[in-house]
Amino acid sequence: METDLLFADDDQPPPPEDGAEPWIVLIADDDPEVHAVTRLALGGLRYKGRRLSLVSALSAGEAAAILRCTPNAAIILLDVVMETDDAGLRLVRTIREDLNNHAIRIILRTGQPGQAPEEDVVLAYDINDYKSKAELTAKKLFTSVVAALRAYADIVALETNRRGLQQIIQSTDRLFELRCMQQFAAGVLTQLSAFLRVKPDAILCAQRGAAGRPLPDGAFYVLAGAGCYAEAARQTASPTGAVIPPALADRITDAFRSRRSHYGANETTLFIRVPDGHEVAAWIHTDRPLDEVDRGLVEVFASKIALSFANVSLYERLREANETLEARVAERTRALEAANAKLERLATVDPLTAVWNRRHFLDLAAAELGRAHRHGRRLSVILLDLDNFKAVNDGHGHAAGDEALRTAVVRAREALRTSDQIARFGGEEFVALLPETDLAGARIVAERVRAAIAGSPVVTDGRAIPITASLGVAEWNASEPSIELTLRRADAALYEAKLAGRDRVCAADEPKAPGHP
Numbered sequence: 358m359e360t361d362l363l364f365a366d367d368d369q370p371p372p373p374e375d376g377a378e379p380w381i382v383l384i385a386d387d388d389p390e391v392h393a394v395t396r397l398a399l400g401g402l403r404y405k406g407r408r409l410s411l412v413s414a415l416s417a418g419e420a421a422a423i424l425r426c427t428p429n430a431a432i433i434l435l436d437v438v439m440e441t442d443d444a445g446l447r448l449v450r451t452i453r454e455d456l457n458n459h460a461i462r463i464i465l466r467t468g469q470p471g472q473a474p475e476e477d478v479v480l481a482y483d484i485n486d487y488k489s490k491a492e493l494t495a496k497k498l499f500t501s502v503v504a505a506l507r508a509y510a511d512i513v514a515l516e517t518n519r520r521g522l523q524q525i526i527q528s529t530d531r532l533f534e535l536r537c538m539q540q541f542a543a544g545v546l547t548q549l550s551a552f553l554r555v556k557p558d559a560i561l562c563a564q565r566g567a568a569g570r571p572l573p574d575g576a577f578y579v580l581a582g583a584g585c586y587a588e589a590a591r592q593t594a595s596p597t598g599a600v601i602p603p604a605l606a607d608r609i610t611d612a613f614r615s616r617r618s619h620y621g622a623n624e625t626t627l628f629i630r631v632p633d634g635h636e637v638a639a640w641i642h643t644d645r646p647l648d649e650v651d652r653g654l655v656e657v658f659a660s661k662i663a664l665s666f667a668n669v670s671l672y673e674r675l676r677e678a679n680e681t682l683e684a685r686v687a688e689r690t691r692a693l694e695a696a697n698a699k700l701e702r703l704a705t706v707d708p709l710t711a712v713w714n715r716r717h718f719l720d721l722a723a724a725e726l727g728r729a730h731r732h733g734r735r736l737s738v739i740l741l742d743l744d745n746f747k748a749v750n751d752g753h754g755h756a757a758g759d760e761a762l763r764t765a766v767v768r769a770r771e772a773l774r775t776s777d778q779i780a781r782f783g784g785e786e787f788v789a790l791l792p793e794t795d796l797a798g799a800r801i802v803a804e805r806v807r808a809a810i811a812g813s814p815v816v817t818d819g820r821a822i823p824i825t826a827s828l829g830v831a832e833w834n835a836s837e838p839s840i841e842l843t844l845r846r847a848d849a850a851l852y853e854a855k856l857a858g859r860d861r862v863c864a865a866d867e868p869k870a871p872g873h874p
Contacts, residue, residue: 379410385420386436398495404506417444431509437467449482460512462505558584559641612638707781710766718780722840736833737799739789740847744825744859746785757817768809796832803828803862825860
């Protein structure tokens with residue numbers, strides 16, 4: 358070797374220590390003197406502001422063990438002949454094939470070029486440089502190392518970009534699955550922290566208020582927070598408020614004002630312009646300044662997130678519109694159901710007395726008649742007529758007449774059984790259907806109804822007006838194909854009750870007392 362490799366300035370100061378991660382250079386050689394000379398030649402080298410960390414290995418096996426534990430080594434200065442004549446060449450295959458490390462730059466150094474010819478070695482082995490120890494001066498070593506560091510940095514940057522872009526695609530794909538803005542914002546912080554490999558002390562803000570409401574000047578709405586800022590989520594913050602520290606609020610406000618991302622020594626404020634017009638800022642504590650590669654990847658991440666924000670915002674608006682539409686449909690459905698119920702009630706119920714009307718009573722009677730016919734059951738009907746309804750209505754007004762009808766219905770319902778059905782047949786006439794009842798039983802029920810009505814006068818204008826009712830009872834027989842025929846016989850009995858003096862019950866086909874017309 359030339360003398361400029363063997364001697365160095367003993368007074369050279371050690372490289373300054375800083376927080377930058379050093380370049381790791383592995384010296385693999387079985388000659389300790391080579392290690393010492395290499396350290397003297399490269400001890401003061403700095404590349405891109407980073408010093409060298411020189412690691413020594415006296416054999417190929419030791420070097421392989423070190424590389425297994427140090428996958429981020431940038432260069433290996435590798436001797437060919439160590440424990441065996443081809444130990445260095447075997448280590449090359451171990452590095453590239455077994456360790457699958459294609460980033461480290463391998464500079465092969467040999468003191469016996471004839472034993473490992475350069476042409477053969479370069480073609481057969483994946484090395485990056487081949488030097489003879491005899492020709493490798495300090496300057497040439499410096500040049501080779503710097504060139505190798507430059508290549509290694511480019512390879513690492515490309516690999517970092519590749520992994521970063523892959524992670525961005527994966528993280529944004531996961532974010533696209535979220536449909537709630539609060540969950541999406543929290544997911545952005547989680548993915549951003551993982552992407553930058555930092556603790557999730559972060560805060561994500563939207564300039565506009567919650568649900569699109571405007572905010573005062575300088576204020577912003579916090580969509581989500583992580584770490585020590587988790588409690589700030591869903592609150593309005595400003596530089597003069599107490600939700601987040603004023604210094605942090607100032608950085609976010611500046612990002613909104615300048616519409617630019619800002620990169621500090623240990624923090625990043627990311628400005629995201631959403632296609633739908635929204636503006637979002639994300640602040641994150643990074644513990645280190647971001648390099649150009651990280652910044653480029655962060656900007657790509659921001660552009661992807663902007664599209665995701667627009668999609669989530671659109672989804673939320675569509676969901677709100679759908680919820681509003683569903684509420685309106687439900688309201689219209691309830692109104693329609695109420696209208697249908699009202700129409701059905703009007704079609705089946707007498708509006709004055711709230712009992713069945715004539716048409717619905719006939720439908721009920723036909724169904725009951727069918728059951729009585731099929732099973733051989735008894736069935737009776739009662740016709741009721743208010744005796745003095747006309748006098749009450751003409752003498753005291755329609756209100757008194759209506760009250761007389763309602764009172765008669767209330768008293769009749771109290772006297773009837775739960776299985777009986779009562780309906781207004783027309784005017785002051787009512788009809789009751791009595792299933793499972795013969796003529797004698799029907800007459801007893803009719804007497805209870807008559808007594809209940811007679812004992813309940815109508816009170817109008819401070820006066821109690823007595824009302825009475827005449828009732829006709831008839832039992833259906835199998836020779837009658839419809840209930841109308843039974844009702845005719847009950848009507849005839851009602852006529853007899855009227856003729857007999859009113860306020861009484863008469864039954865159809867009932868034997869007459871001696872002397873009765």
